[in-house]
Amino acid sequence: MAAGEYVSVSSQRDSERADLRIEARELAANPDEELHELQDIYTQRGLEVELARQVAAQFQRHDALAAHARDELGIDHNSLPSHCRRQ
Template structure:
């Protein structure tokens, strides 16, 4: 959920910045649609590729750590048992209870016990880079569609106002969602999210207007 909210938020802000900036230079619906679609595709592919690389690296690190743990369990089982008991004592168990629990966990599934207590990894639930990439692509695309549709569907005189209002409304939703997921103050998250989006649109619109006035493109 956190990745979906952040991906949608990125899609909203980046695409809004593109289409509002282009709108500062031209009111051509075809140009706005082309720029918006290009930004949507580039952004969604970039998000997916970045997430795939990041999660693949994380997965490789997890698999490497599990391989080390397997070797240590095979070569020095007593030391690993003592280490697991020590970890359990650190969670508040007495020495006798920690030792007994460590022995039981080791008999049941030594690798899972050490992976969970020592590494914080579930060997059967490693992160999937393809799932992460697909989720990021979809979230960014959904977020990017809002400013794109808002800039090309209304009449020319309403485009900018509808886009700005729609983007700020959407950012209030993603800001609220991110605050709730992170147990952070909602008001601060809304102000930060909407303020950042408003600044991005203002800066790109001003740049587009200056380029349009200068006759660039």
């Protein structure tokens, strides 16, 4: 399928799924960098650095992709079909 066709038929959900796939790859390739990213998001939202580090680490251990989807991408992970959730 040509790229143009794909874009024309893609819904917001398709782009969210694509974002999640990219995020999952980044998490697998650079877990430390991704942890920092999450920590920065939480400090920007008002948490102290040390607390942000702990929260980021716990979320990343619990379900890294869900945490990044929610807090980095603004995607409600649970609204996606189950086959898109855990990688």
